[in-house]
Each structure stands twice: as C-alpha cells, then as structure tokens.
Amino acid sequence: MPDNNDITSNCSSATTAKTANRPEIIQPQSPGKITFLKEFIRSPKNIGAIAPSSSDLAQAIVKHSAAAQASNILEFGAGTGVFTQVILRDKKPDANFIAIEHNDSLSKMLRQRFPDTAVVTDSVENVNQIMQQHNMAKSESIVCGLPWTAFSQDMQNRLIMSAISALAPGGAFATFAYWPLLFLPAGMRFRKMLYKLFTRVEISPIVWKNLPPAIVYRCIH
Numbered sequence: 001m002p003d004n005n006d007i008t009s010n011c012s013s014a015t016t017a018k019t020a021n022r023p024e025i026i027q028p029q030s031p032g033k034i035t036f037l038k039e040f041i042r043s044p045k046n047i048g049a050i051a052p053s054s055s056d057l058a059q060a061i062v063k064h065s066a067a068a069q070a071s072n073i074l075e076f077g078a079g080t081g082v083f084t085q086v087i088l089r090d091k092k093p094d095a096n097f098i099a100i101e102h103n104d105s106l107s108k109m110l111r112q113r114f115p116d117t118a119v120v121t122d123s124v125e126n127v128n129q130i131m132q133q134h135n136m137a138k139s140e141s142i143v144c145g146l147p148w149t150a151f152s153q154d155m156q157n158r159l160i161m162s163a164i165s166a167l168a169p170g171g172a173f174a175t176f177a178y179w180p181l182l183f184l185p186a187g188m189r190f191r192k193m194l195y196k197l198f199t200r201v202e203i204s205p206i207v208w209k210n211l212p213p214a215i216v217y218r219c220i221h
C-alpha cells in the first residue's frame, strides 16, 4: 500500500479541487496573472515562467512536500500564491508557515491576498536569518517554486544549499521542473545536484494540466 506521500501514486489523486470539507482552490484572478506577466517581461531570469502554475501542479507539489504533517513550513518563490493557497488549506492549524518571495510587486500582492500569512520580501539565500527572525525551527517541509533552469550553476548551488540548511533531518523539499526543459543542460545539472545532495529523490508522474506540463521532485534530507 503506498503511503500518503508516495510520489509514485498517480498525481491525479491529489487534484481534487473541491470536496465536502475542503474549500475550493481559487486560481489567481486576471490582475494576478497580468502582474506576473509584467514581472516576467521585466525580469525573465528571476521569474522564469510567463504564467503562474496550475491548481493541479499546486496540489501535487504540496502533497509531495508533506506540508500537511509538518510543524514548520517554508515556501520559496511564492509568486502570485498558487501554492500558498493550497499550503494554507492543508497545513495543521498551528503549523508555522513563512512564504518567501523576492519580487516587490508579487510579495505586495501576496500580502493583500493572505493578510494573516508571514510573507517575506527577500531572497531564499537569506532563509536562515528569516527563520531566526520569525523564531522558526528547522523546517520539515519546503514547497519550492523557484525557476531552477533559469539560474546559473552558481545560483543553483547557492539556493539549493540554502534549502538544505533550512531543512530538518528527514525533511521534504518539493520543487518542480517543466517537463520539456528537463533535458536541457541546466535541467540535467539541477537533477544531478539533487541526487548528489539529498538522501532520497523521487520524481512524480507528469502533471499534464500545467502550462507547460511539469514533474515534481520530492527530495528527502
């Protein structure tokens, strides 16, 4: 029997948007999408996508990050809040949660959208300081939306080391990669790095309902 976090189970089991006791997942409205596109045009290397992720990808990545079981949760590169919304729905009521987003316009939008959530406008490279400032212990769950293939090798290294330094032993780091970009040098380099640095790495089935389709990496510290 696969456990709840078994990434080899079909992602579609994590895609139910509305059930009797779960609120509906609301996609960002047009202003959010327009801001995202504007920020992409302004800084394509940092944003790394022309549109926010789909609800299917959000549900798959949050499931595989085990955020529902965690007491300390981090989100990296929260964008318009597509993953944030699912984390807030699924997390334990008393779990600590910090969303980190270094783009000013997007983090301002996140604060308006989630006024009760700790949204920090900063780079993930400063995650340890951010955790200290918020009295947060090492995290058992990181949900990461950073655009890895847009980064240089040096940047990939620095950011992945920040993630590892923020994780509790056995903690889960979930991130995604666009399926068509997996075989580009930056995509292959990133995958190699994950296998080298984490105790265990699992890859989800392709989430087709995303533009472009994507896979989720679930990496255990």
Ligand SMILES: C[S@@+](CC[C@H](N)C(=O)[O-])C[C@H]1O[C@@H](n2cnc3c(N)ncnc32)[C@H](O)[C@@H]1O
Pocket: 046, 047, 048, 049, 051, 052, 053, 076, 077, 078, 079, 080, 081, 082, 083, 100, 101, 102, 103, 106, 122, 123, 124, 125, 144, 145, 146, 147, 159
């Ligand atoms: C591909 S978008 C993903 C946004 C959202 N999670 C989603 O899936 O729709 C990547 C996000 O990571 C943010 N980002 C990039 N580098 C970052 C860094 N070093 N620290 C924090 N956020 C960063 C970008 O500003 C952007 O909002």
